[in-house]
Amino acid sequence: MLDQIRDLYQEVVFDHNRNPRNFRVMEDANRKIEGFNPLCGDRITLYAKVIDGLIEDVSFQGSGCAISTASASLMTEIVKGQTEQEAEQLFELFHRITTGKNGDEVNLEALGKLAVLAGVRAYPARVKCATLAWHSLQSALKNDGETVSTE
Amino acid sequence: MSQPQPRFDLTKIRADFPILSQTINRHPLVYLDNAASTQKPKPVIDAIRKVYEEDYSNVHRGVHTLSQRCTDLFESAREKVQTFLNAKHGHEIIFVRGTTEAINLVAQTYGRKNVGPGDEILITAMEHHSNIVPWQMLCEAAGAVLKVAPISGTGELLLDGFAALLSERTRLVSVTHMSNALGTINPVEQIIAMAHARGIPVLLDGAQSAPHMTVDVQALDCDFYAFSGHKLYGPSGIGVLYGKESLLKAMPAWQGGGDMIRRVTFEKTEYNELPYKFEAGTPNIADTIALGAAIDYVNAIGVDAIAEHEHHLLAYATERALQIPELTLIGTAPHKGAILSFTLDHIHPHDIGTLLDQLGIAIRAGHHCAMPVMDFFEVPATARASFGLYNTCEEVDVLMDGIRQVIKMFG
Numbered sequence: 001m002l003d004q005i006r007d008l009y010q011e012v013v014f015d016h017n018r019n020p021r022n023f024r025v026m027e028d029a030n031r032k033i034e035g036f037n038p039l040c041g042d043r044i045t046l047y048a049k050v051i052d053g054l055i056e057d058v059s060f061q062g063s064g065c066a067i068s069t070a071s072a073s074l075m076t077e078i079v080k081g082q083t084e085q086e087a088e089q090l091f092e093l094f095h096r097i098t099t100g101k102n103g104d105e106v107n108l109e110a111l112g113k114l115a116v117l118a119g120v121r122a123y124p125a126r127v128k129c130a131t132l133a134w135h136s137l138q139s140a141l142k143n144d145g146e147t148v149s150t151e
Numbered sequence: 152m153s154q155p156q157p158r159f160d161l162t163k164i165r166a167d168f169p170i171l172s173q174t175i176n177r178h179p180l181v182y183l184d185n186a187a188s189t190q191k192p193k194p195v196i197d198a199i200r201k202v203y204e205e206d207y208s209n210v211h212r213g214v215h216t217l218s219q220r221c222t223d224l225f226e227s228a229r230e231k232v233q234t235f236l237n238a239k240h241g242h243e244i245i246f247v248r249g250t251t252e253a254i255n256l257v258a259q260t261y262g263r264k265n266v267g268p269g270d271e272i273l274i275t276a277m278e279h280h281s282n283i284v285p286w287q288m289l290c291e292a293a294g295a296v297l298k299v300a301p302i303s304g305t306g307e308l309l310l311d312g313f314a315a316l317l318s319e320r321t322r323l324v325s326v327t328h329m330s331n332a333l334g335t336i337n338p339v340e341q342i343i344a345m346a347h348a349r350g351i352p353v354l355l356d357g358a359q360s361a362p363h364m365t366v367d368v369q370a371l372d373c374d375f376y377a378f379s380g381h382k383l384y385g386p387s388g389i390g391v392l393y394g395k396e397s398l399l400k401a402m403p404a405w406q407g408g409g410d411m412i413r414r415v416t417f418e419k420t421e422y423n424e425l426p427y428k429f430e431a432g433t434p435n436i437a438d439t440i441a442l443g444a445a446i447d448y449v450n451a452i453g454v455d456a457i458a459e460h461e462h463h464l465l466a467y468a469t470e471r472a473l474q475i476p477e478l479t480l481i482g483t484a485p486h487k488g489a490i491l492s493f494t495l496d497h498i499h500p501h502d503i504g505t506l507l508d509q510l511g512i513a514i515r516a517g518h519h520c521a522m523p524v525m526d527f528f529e530v531p532a533t534a535r536a537s538f539g540l541y542n543t544c545e546e547v548d549v550l551m552d553g554i555r556q557v558i559k560m561f562g
Contacts, residue, residue: 002510004176039517042531064499125505
């Protein structure tokens with residue numbers, strides 16, 4: 001009966017929710033930020049080690065729903081080793097696709113693994129879950145060191 | 152468990168609520184988010200339509216026929232609320248936007264006049280944000296202190312802890328009659344007796360209690376009581392502040408404007424009498440009249456019959472929920488209203504909410520505007536099913552089956 005929602009709750013999402021990657025405190029991080037979704041109470045602490053514009057390491061801690069946990073986990077996997085600029089561009093693409101309308105033409109290929117989360121655009125109430133980690137990353141890269149909120 | 156039948160015809164009642172007969176995601180709607188807001192029966196919808204089609208005009212102003220007719224309808228809604236709460240006087244009923252505005256009104260008028268530096272306001276650890284933030288704002292402005300009475304692991308107020316926080320500096324006690332996040336019904340008779348023994352007035356947040364139990368403000372002897380129309384099968388944007396006449400009379404006016412004045416010159420303004428002193432500007436006319444229709448509707452069924460039916464639903468839902476090993480109930484007070492707050496092992500409430508919606512089941516997932524309650528139970532959020540007069544045991548079965556499907560999906 002719940003099969004219709006498999007476009008959002010794909011096996012990859014369950015996998016990352018059960019076993020989030022890079023789910024650890026980073027002792028030698030030079031960027032750290034608290035992300036918060038006041039709507040559902042999700043909290044994330046994002047750690048990054050950025051040297052000469054390169055994201056050498058990124059990790060997270062926190063509690064959230066399956067969508068936000070899987071999104072954070074996938075994000076850390078993908079942006080690790082990217083330049084800040086590459087990560088920024090990917091966020092823009094991800095944001096455009098998750099907040100776009102259903103009929104909009106989207107280039108899912110460019111998203112790579114992140115494409116599994118594209119289905120969230122059909123569930124507007126959950127888009128913030130998918131983008132919390134990304135907003136946190138963006139803030140961490142800007143190094144403004146404040147708590148980010150999705151509101 | 153046997154499923155006792157309500158004292159009213161449930162099939163007929165459900166037919167009064169047009170919104171209930173739809174499908175959501177190809178499943179019949181199962182609406183279990185009544186603590187957030189209730190659906191509206193036809194008589195309420197018709198009342199709004201009738202006002203605009205036949206009776207509408209501004210109130211308390213014109214000498215023409217429509218203005219008189221509309222004023223009569225508006226004021227008869229006040230009488231209905233007065234009877235509903237068993238208030239002594241009609242002018243003790245102040246129309247506001249909702250419970251939140253009612254509490255803010257008391258904080259900004261009674262509070263500003265009577266609360267000074269070092270004084271204290273006492274609330275409890277199970278309050279909705281709307282019974283926390285207005286007091287924080289007042290305390291910050293006045294240099295006063297907000298005191299919070301503790302609760303137990305079952306979600307009950309610890310009366311000894313409450314008593315210990317009553318002091319000679321306490322200027323007001325403001326507590327929820329029934330918790331929106333936990334369902335707990337507070338022992339307000341004892342709370343009021345303890346506060347009154349020290350001469351401290353008590354405000355009851357009745358947002359959850361008004362729809363689910365008989366409220367008699369004179370028997371309770373509460374000083375203020377606030378509730379919202381939209382949780383009582385009435386429209387949103389209309390609510391009530393009840394206050395004892397002596398207190399309301401002594402309170403300064405709140406918002407300035409038309410209707411709340413007796414005489415205005417540029418030098419000085421004389422304020423109008425109760426209740427108009429607190430009702431500046433053109434009120435929410437149609438929704439006030441429709442709130443009267445909602446009260447008529449509820450009275451025709453009987454508040455006690457509704458409470459009994461909801462109690463059965465809660466008992467049945469609780470029994471079925473306890474059979475699910477992965478489910479933890481949040482809020483297990485023996486004296487509870489029809490709210491089932493729960494968590495599932497390793498599944499976030501937001502995921503539960505989205506997945507149940509796929510089955511046509513509407514529940515609330517989140518912190519329920521009670522973040523301190525979530526912190527106390529060390530959960531980021533809960534899932535909450537809350538019942539209203541039109542819910543059925545079959546719907547409880549659909550919910551429990553849905554919960555099992557969600558658990559299965561998460562493996």
